[in-house]
Amino acid sequence: MRAQAFGQAVFVRDGAHIREIQDINDALTFMGAWPTSRRGPIYDSALRACHAAQVGQLHADGASDAIRAFARSVGILEQTPVAIDPWVIAAQVLRGAPI
Template identity: 50%
Template sequence: MTANAFSRPIFVKDEGQAVREIACVADALAFLTTWPENRRGPIHSTAVRACQAAREGRLTVDGARNAFAGFARSVHIREAGPVSVEPWMVTPRRGRMPI
């Protein structure tokens, strides 16, 4: 676990609609720098500045996480969590076999 790791990851959809896990400041900055320039705005700029400040120790990691989460919500790419559950991840109920 890095010093810049988020307390909880944030899940977002990228341009290809794949769900990505953003687990630290570096992940957030990488995602923000690849965001299309024509879709950037003041909330994007705020999230970038917050992540840079957290990387440099001028802002808490939670502050950067909150800024990135706000950006993700504002552009409607925030996901509640991993979307798919594989059958082997589910514990079968007692007395029943998985299908």
């Protein structure tokens, strides 16, 4: 497990891509790149939470919750992708095939 990893990754829309934020370092990188003109009180709170988690004053999941709240407030929060095992897809394809 990565140092200061989130219990559950946060997924955000970053332009045309979905970005996965897995830990404090990812979160700080993401927040640092956020446009200055779009920063506000919720951004400031999330950034403070990340810095507090970085120095051990807050659990990493507290910072994760703050990042998730920030992303939701600016409309970029994405749902956690659902992983499907390849055998499930193969079983569904084969089920409809004649024997």
